[in-house]
Amino acid sequence: MDGIHRTEVDRLQATWQLNHRHEIEIMFVHNTSDATLNASFEPGDYPDLVQAREYLPKLAELWDAVRHDFWTEAIPAHRRSRPPETP
Template identity: 65%
Template sequence: MDEIHRTEIDGLQATWRLNHLRQVEIMNVHNTSEALPIVTFGPGSYPDLVQARDQWPKLAQLWDAVRHELWMELIPRYRPSVTARYLR
């Protein structure tokens, strides 16, 4: 569960991971065109997605992209529908 994820949109990249409670921890945000850090946190002070959104609202599109990737990670790729189970 310590897999590092990178989400990029509009020249910004957020590095994040899921903690043991399956919550997002934002580790840093970089400007990809200049490789400059915009926001960096140390271990033990990683904000979750809600805190990051509150503290840096101008990065809303990036937080939306992180949220989308989070849900893609949490939702299984294949889950039989209820209808499919009854048709067997």
């Protein structure tokens, strides 16, 4: 799970990455319908997901989607879909 990631909800897209501690860092948020920049952060000062929720609480649905995308990529599909063990 390396590189830049993008998560979109209701025409808002968050661009994010993982830092060396495997924490989500929000780089910027923009509106995909007209390319309006809603939030932008400086390298070295990217907020983590908790801070982003504090700074921009009205984007809670987007932050939930970022968290979901992170966990979907972080946990291999074979572990997510494993059937329950039978005795």
